[in-house]
Amino acid sequence: FVEIQTPSSSDANEVFETINSRGKDLSTVDLVRNFLMEKSTGSHEKDRVNNAWRSLLDDFQRREDIEKFLRHFWVSKHGDVKSHSLYVTIRKSLTEHFDQRPQVYGVGKFSAELENAASRYAELISQNTGDSDFDATLSEVKALSADALYPLLLSASERYEYHEMQALLQAALSYYVRWTVVGTRESTLLEENLFGVAKDLSKGESLENAAKRVAGWIPDDDAFFAAFKEASIPKQAQSRYLLAKLEAHLRSDAGIHEEISFGAGKVHVENIYPSNPEVHLKVDDHDSWLNRLGNLTLLSGKRNQVTSVRPFPEKAHIYSSSSMLISSRAQVASLWDSETGRWRMQGIVERQDYMARIALSVWPSSINVG
Structure with missing residues (x-):
């Protein structure tokens, strides 16, 4: 520890920022709090800042969430600003307000806005709004x-x-x-x-x-339909989401109201044409077909690597008997040619076309906004 004595709290905050700029960077959250303490005109405003920061720590479990909130809070009021320039932008904008005389917008009001927004933001990211x-x-x-x-x-x-x-x-x-x-x-x-x-x-x-x-x-629908028919989704979280929404639509149409958890570990994304097929069954442009939506489906439980790489005839019953309609009733069998005993890539195209037609209703272009 090093003790540095300064004649005023303002000087102390300036020293703090100078040391920070020459050493390990502090987070934007730390810098903003320091700035607000510097601009506080009395103990009441300093207490207001401390109370706001205590609320931030109470509302968010992870430090990254506080960082994300601070940027989104500023963006929600002032438009886009990148993370790397957030502190400089906040400091410049608030300094102009705080230095005005008479002061209309001060540290206390900003801290109150921040605290109020934090509680609402925590409800949004935790899906705990009560609705x-x-x-x-x-x-x-x-x-x-x-x-x-x-x-x-x-x-x-x-x-x-x-x-x-x-x-x-x-x-x-x-x-x-x-x-x-x-x-x-x-x-x-x-x-x-x-x-x-x-x-x-x-x-x-x-x-x-x-x-x-x-x-x-x-x-519009034409653009979305064309994009969906060709879509390849390598990110598993995104493909699971898309397939789960299609599954929910199929279930609704079939009058099935059973609730299913689509979280990781509850269901897994399966490549129908596998990532590691037998050598003699590997198709040309293997990589381009692998993550096409028409080649993806959902199965209950965690992924079984041994089952996933089996030839289609050995696992066809897994799809046909699956509780997931996206597997049992969504043209999975069209990917296999039983006569030749080979994969049928046209089946991916056909299945994806089928899924694209459903997607038009799942993510509509026309929203009733009142």
């Missing part, structure tokens, strides 16, 4: 790691009840799936759009108008 339908859709956001949606939801939750935000959330989710997950388009534009709406919401734009704007960016 079961809204929480169910939030679980899809988490399954996809669609973090770009949180600033928009945080901004809306400041003035609206969660049940009122369902249309906005559904529009944003369809936009994310159609644009990013299946369409594999540049995510930067999607983020800019959503962050811009979040900023406008915080400045008073109506929820209905915000939802209409988001819905207007959802790729």
